[in-house]
Amino acid sequence: MDTKKKDILWLILLRLIIVTSLVVSAVIIQYSTSVFLPLNSFYYLILLFYILSFIYFIFYIWGKYLTLQAYLQIFFDLLLITALVYISGGLQGSFYFLYILGIIAASIVLSKRAAYLTAALSAIFFGYLVVLMYRRIIPSFAPGEIPEISLGLVINNIFIAWSAFFLVAFLMNYLTGSLQKTRDELRLTQKELEVKKRLAVAGEVSAQLAHEIRNPLAAISGSVQVLKDELDLREEQKDLMNIIVKESGRVSRSIEQFLNLASPAKQAFSSIDLSAILEETVVLLQSGGELNGNFRVEGNFKSVHVRYFGSGSQFKQLFWNIIKNSLRAMPDGGTLTVDFNQEKRDKIQLRIADTGKGMTEEEKERIFEPFYSGFEGGQGIGMAVVHRIVDDYKGEIKIDSELNKGTEIVITL
Structure with missing residues (x-):
């Protein structure tokens, strides 16, 4: 997914807030007790955080390669968090919770995959650090004699930390997915209200x-x-x-x-044969010359009988508008496919596909807007009428289209 510029700014500001909170905490602890982590190294790391944040802000103003910027920011943050965990005593310290903040940021700013990747990197960095400190390959920063820690305790703590990293990644991905879905639904609702x-x-x-x-x-x-x-x-x-x-x-x-x-009029509802109405519409278009020899019509609509309780005049309008649009999308001729599908007794599915010019993403988003047309000289009424009719029957209409390959419209009633 594309990283938005405001997400990068959010990441920079969040980092500054967290780092500033750590500085305030360090100052409070420094003045309240004489036993604390080596503060010189701590402050050097905090200064490095601020310098990097300033550099990130310069790149943010530049405004290019935003996704790469976000990945690099999170990667370097993980390295600095590992350094903070090291100088605070490794397993005996309390800074390894900061890895979780990096995982949360990756899930919100980047993607689900990035969240799991950040969790994996956090697990690797933390695991290597603890193992190296346990084997005394790197010296401890903690003052005084370091008490012995059993191998079982080391493995247990690493396992708990790793589990926490991946659990946070899973939960954040679930939450961001739900929020994205809600946001999309709100956007669609807002468009429908307009x-x-x-x-x-x-x-x-x-x-x-x-x-x-x-x-x-x-x-x-x-x-x-x-x-x-x-x-x-x-x-x-x-x-x-x-x-x-x-x-x-x-x-x-x-x-x-x-x-x-x-201002739709009241409709008279009765039991109707959708396939017969569709076939009648095709015949009308053929007799009017719009559906001529340049087009090939395929599908099962002539061989099936689909009964439905509704208004025949409404469905004539629906079929007429969709097929007319499909024909206009194939100015040089092509294939029109019309199929009915009724796998479940309580659902009918109509599929109309063409091999025309297809649509852009903007055209797909705006196709049901009144007075918007993707065709020259179009009035932008037909597909708005189609959407209203489908909506009247509490149905669903989906459009799949690709430029220069064609369009498929699926209506579920």
Whole structure:
């Protein structure tokens, strides 16, 4: 996952807070007791922490290679924590809890894998340090004579520390995963609320718009058809009148779609055959010339019968809009696949796939927004209507698309 700039800043600030807390604690202990870890080395390490934080801040301002920056920061933090554990006495000290903070930071700022990697590095650094100190390969920093520690106690403490490291990594990954899921759901909910707000505004003017445009449009279309039948027209004039009638019908359908989106009418529900409605829609598109010989239609929709309790007119709209979009995505022709699947009695799945131009991530995110269209000259109403219909039936619609490879739309009812 990409590391955001604010995550790097959060990591730097958190480090400064923790280090400053350690300095304050050291000062308090220094003035309250004469027995403490070698403070000169401790303060040198704290100074190194501050210097590194300043360097990290310079790289943060630079703003490049953020993920690499985060990995390097956590790696060097683990080295400095190991040094703090060493000068505080290893197993006898109390600083090895700081490894856990590094694991938490890796899980939040980077990824699940980074959290487990940080836990593994913490286990390796701490384990090697304790073994080297136990075998007296490196001298102890603690003042005075160091009491003997049994091998069993060393192994037990290492095992407990390692278990704690990986347990924290697992729990943090679970928590960050849950938080990410919640954040995504909130973002989707917010987007849906914005869509509904726009629809509410559109609904306020929809009735007036319908009367102002649809009624005169019907009068124009009707008058032209009467004139065409009564007058002796040349072939060219008949073609012009046919264009007027056809375009009037197209505008009328657009207004109808807009009205259905903004202020849907009450629907009459009954037992319907979805596969028959879908086949009828395909036939209409073929007779209208939009689904021509450049396209190949595949799928099981002709051979299955899918019964459903709903509104036939709504599903005609749904099928019409999705298939029209698929055809527009294949300007040079291609394959349209339409399948029904009913593995469970209480669920119906419709899959419509094309081999068209596909969509970008932005187009996938915005496809259901009213008045947004990924096609030139598109009105951005059709897929918003599709989403509203699926939502009316408490269904689910998923889109999988890749540029230059095609789009697959799966609706579950």
